[in-house]
Amino acid sequence: MELEAALRDQVGQAVGRPFPQAPIQKLKGDASNRSYYRVGKPPESWVVMVMPLDATKKSEEATKGEPPKELPFVNVHRYLEKLGVRVPRIVRYDEPAGMMVLEDLTDLTFEAALEGGKNQQALYGRAVELLARLRVQAERNADPECLAFTRAFDEDLYDWELHHFREWGLEAWSGKKPTDAERAELDRTFREIARTLAAAPRGFTHRDYQSRNIMVKDGELVVIDFQDALQGPRQYDLVALLRDSYVELDRNFVDQMLDRYIQAFHEAGGERIEPGPFKDFFDLLTIQRKLKDAGRFEFINRVKGNPGFLVSIPASLRYVKAAFVRRPELRPLQDLIARYVPELAA
Numbered sequence: 001m002e003l004e005a006a007l008r009d010q011v012g013q014a015v016g017r018p019f020p021q022a023p024i025q026k027l028k029g030d031a032s033n034r035s036y037y038r039v040g041k042p043p044e045s046w047v048v049m050v051m052p053l054d055a056t057k058k059s060e061e062a063t064k065g066e067p068p069k070e071l072p073f074v075n076v077h078r079y080l081e082k083l084g085v086r087v088p089r090i091v092r093y094d095e096p097a098g099m100m101v102l103e104d105l106t107d108l109t110f111e112a113a114l115e116g117g118k119n120q121q122a123l124y125g126r127a128v129e130l131l132a133r134l135r136v137q138a139e140r141n142a143d144p145e146c147l148a149f150t151r152a153f154d155e156d157l158y159d160w161e162l163h164h165f166r167e168w169g170l171e172a173w174s175g176k177k178p179t180d181a182e183r184a185e186l187d188r189t190f191r192e193i194a195r196t197l198a199a200a201p202r203g204f205t206h207r208d209y210q211s212r213n214i215m216v217k218d219g220e221l222v223v224i225d226f227q228d229a230l231q232g233p234r235q236y237d238l239v240a241l242l243r244d245s246y247v248e249l250d251r252n253f254v255d256q257m258l259d260r261y262i263q264a265f266h267e268a269g270g271e272r273i274e275p276g277p278f279k280d281f282f283d284l285l286t287i288q289r290k291l292k293d294a295g296r297f298e299f300i301n302r303v304k305g306n307p308g309f310l311v312s313i314p315a316s317l318r319y320v321k322a323a324f325v326r327r328p329e330l331r332p333l334q335d336l337i338a339r340y341v342p343e344l345a346a
Contacts, residue, residue: 113216
């Protein structure tokens with residue numbers, strides 16, 4: 001009851017009038033330590049984000065540097081608004097209370113809006129074009145005040161994520177540890193992949209630009225969950241979207257969307273991108289990102305006690321397996337991992 005009173009009070013202060021009897025609904029959370037509540041009923045409703053009091057600490061996933069001095073959500077939100085990207089409106093932020101009142105975007109996620117795939121072409125086309133415009137704008141308008149420009153996918157982070165998979169997706173999942181020789185091979189190959197990925201030019205990267213982090217409100221695509229944005233390659237957000245663990249897409253469609261991104265990027269004022277190397281890098285990044293996701297989902301289950309993401313591990317591994325086919329030089333790595341994760345066997 002104390003929490004409910006605080007939520008209603010936050011909304012009341014945000015809109016300038018009391019809401020003593022407003023209904024409160026706890027919204028489905030994700031893997032983060034934030035929680036969300038809908039106060040009121042649409043169309044007169046707001047969402048209150050409740051954060052731990054140390055919410056300005058750095059990402060739960062590995063990053064370098066000191067914890068930020070400003071809430072990352074607020075900091076990156078300001079930058080995206082400046083670029084003209086549609087993000088949820090912040091109505092009130094009470095930092096001491098760890099609560100933020102946001103506009104209610106309702107419950108229609110990009111994933112839900114797909115309607116069984118009937119409008120897949122149109123929705124994904126809009127999402128990749130939005131991403132292309134965002135990237136071109138961000139490459140022209142770097143902002144050192146935005147946290148996303150102070151942290152990056154570097155060699156160590158890529159390597160850490162691959163070993164996160166080794167620890168949770170290979171060892172914990174199989175219940176076995178690789179031999180010393182296998183571990184040395186994993187260490188060497190993971191570091192080579194990390195070095196290759198880190199050598200690519202970097203720019204603003206959402207990090208989790210996928211079907212559950214894009215909302216559809218009044219026909220507009222609204223980007224959420226951007227607080228972990230950082231510097232990364234152009235393909236990274238495309239892997240998140242087109243190799244989404246929650247919505248599986250066939251490769252022909254993925255290629256169409258990659259071509260659409262390349263065209264939209266050029267039309268927005270960016271240079272012409274060569275499709276072949278761009279897609280090769282996309283496949284290498286798919287292996288890294290989806291291995292990491294598979295391990296992360298197991299970590300969230302075992303360490304955070306949330307088994308809700310386990311259902312998405314098979315799709316993640318199918319993406320990795322398909323990408324290995326397109327990167328045959330990594331066949332030895334595939335064969336090694338498949339000894340412990342047979343779903344990846346060629």
